[in-house]
Amino acid sequence: MLFFEDLEVGAETYYGSYEVTRDEVIEFARKYDPQPFHLSDEAAARTYFGRLAASGWHTCAMTMAVIVRNFEKQQTAGLGSPGVDELRWMKPVYPGDTLHVRGTIIDKTPSRSKPDIGTFRTQTVVSNQDDVPVMKLTSIVIIQRRPTAG
């Protein structure tokens, strides 16, 4: 189990990849973001996207799926996240793309009021199969400190 004390500022992790499918792009958009350019090539052709593109929130969800899959390999004493800063959708995500998710720990801070927890921030970058960054975000995560023997 990884605790606050085990986190190295500057360390980079490759979390894994996600295959973006047309069916899933449309299914997510129908439920949560039914703007025309997330539903059909025809509607997207007249926009910046050019062809059917995933909702940015769907890209967030796919990225989270990759990160959580990684938790199964390396258990982390994480206690959830209070939020995210500077989420940027840099390029469109298209069906057929393969997304690669990487994260770098940018800082860590022990809690001032609670001796058993701390927070750290990770800069996550999602790139496609051509190594073009399509999304980045800075997540804030709460994590347990290593229990002291006693």
Next chain:
Amino acid sequence: MLFFEDLEVGAETYYGSYEVTRDEVIEFARKYDPQPFHLSDEAAARTYFGRLAASGWHTCAMTMAVIVRNFEKQQTAGLGSPGVDELRWMKPVYPGDTLHVRGTIIDKTPSRSKPDIGTFRTQTVVSNQDDVPVMKLTSIVIIQRRPTAG
């Protein structure tokens, strides 16, 4: 159709509401955020959440659904979003909750390089049925300027 020129800084919009269901919370979590506290009451009981709680990314998706539903009533010349700042998950979202989504335009800026577009930022606040804010975020949106006659 609402254009850049029609946006009033300070204007607040009530976008509508969303009923959070247990089935949907679990379905989203299985696909995108299968952390134990998003999958079962039993696992959540031992955590900050206390009982089954929605993924924060699911709350973003439900919020987007409410906002897009509103586009059908009031067409906006929006061209997509480059991103979001200061996304904060303030309180857990539980099955049975009703989420209410409100947005306030905080600023607008004409593009320096492209005379036909501008950007604006909206502070979105999502509250539950007890009027407790559960999520807030600042979105950046690109929008067309009103075409000039000529």
